[in-house]
Amino acid sequence: MQVLLLKEPREEDSGPDPYVKELAAHGHRATLIPVLCFKFVSLSTLSEKLFQPDTHGGLIFTSPRAVEAVKMCLEAEGRGEEWRLIKDKWNAKSVYVVGKATGDLVQKLGLKPLGEDSGTADVLSRLILQREDANVLPLFFPCGSIKREVLPTALRENGVPLETLTVYQTAEHPDLQENLSQYFTQQGTPSSIAFFSPSGVKFCLETVRQLSGKRLTQIKFAAIGPTTADAMTTEGLCVSCSAEKPTAAHLAAAIAKVLL
Known part of the structure; x- marks a missing residue:
């Protein structure tokens, strides 16, 4: 299943993103869209x-x-x-x-x-x-x-x-809105979307709602931890799962469980 990760990528010299790798090990195809710039x-x-x-x-x-x-x-x-x-x-x-x-x-x-x-x-x-x-x-x-x-x-x-x-x-990452629109156009609505920070929720949610339309309620929303989960709940999202610890392995396991 398709999983959308709304986070910053790892540095180029540090290898593949661990969240993408862990989700692939569970049989899911993850796409990462950078949310923030610094x-x-x-x-x-x-x-x-x-x-x-x-x-x-x-x-x-x-x-x-x-x-x-x-x-x-x-x-x-x-x-x-x-x-x-x-x-x-x-x-x-x-x-x-x-x-x-x-x-x-x-x-x-x-x-x-x-x-x-x-x-x-x-x-x-x-x-x-x-x-x-x-x-x-x-x-x-x-x-x-x-x-x-x-x-x-x-x-x-x-x-x-x-x-x-x-x-x-x-x-906000300067290409965020364009990248989100392109993702939904090319790949459709993902089975799960993972947020990694309250800022990510702030910058992405309205666009995700618009692009998802009536399919929004079908998406399993995941949080990297309790702070992000609180921000999602405050915005009216139903949090399907939250990582027990803020690691790739824990988040991937939580997402895989709700996508069974």
């Missing part, structure tokens, strides 16, 4: 913070894009050798992440992630509160322009100091 900002400030580990109690990454911003800083300024020395100071502290995808990218920077099994910022905030208190130096949180406030609020209410820096801005 503009990186404040990279000079980010670079300064990265090379001042003594002023922070640890790092927090809740998205692959924030880790990509760090990688861009290191590559642009040619400070790889210096980073090899500095990263050990960060590893002596705590480097928190949400999800395995973000954790894998953090490891490629030479850092040791904590919280890879936390599928949401809510869960990660509980882990941080178990390990940190008001006496810690501020945790440094490079993030996106439309981050949720769950984690900052939880830490603030419990007295754990936090310093945030917006390092990327999120916008």
Whole structure:
């Protein structure tokens, strides 16, 4: 069956998208349409913070894009050798992440992630509160322009100091509407559509409704996690399944189950 994945693709040099591969293993043909585009900002400030580990109690990454911003800083300024020395100071502290995808990218920077099994910022905030208190130096949180406030609020209410820096801005992919229209024209209405972020729901849903018409109720809508599922429900969608964890294997298994 046809499955439409509304997410950003993997980087070109990182191989086939794992969600497409996992769904193929279940006998489904998945198509990925990029929903978001990103503009990186404040990279000079980010670079300064990265090379001042003594002023922070640890790092927090809740998205692959924030880790990509760090990688861009290191590559642009040619400070790889210096980073090899500095990263050990960060590893002596705590480097928190949400999800395995973000954790894998953090490891490629030479850092040791904590919280890879936390599928949401809510869960990660509980882990941080178990390990940190008001006496810690501020945790440094490079993030996106439309981050949720769950984690900052939880830490603030419990007295754990936090310093945030917006390092990327999120916008609708310029080809999104055209790509959606082309997909429905050429392949018809998919059996399942998977959303990967509240932003994806915001940017895609009205077009999906228009293109699907009366067939909308036949589509099995899937969510990568509870935050996205909540956004879908708020918009009046019936969420057929949600991944137990935000991984390709878990989402593919959930979709395959409802498409039996």
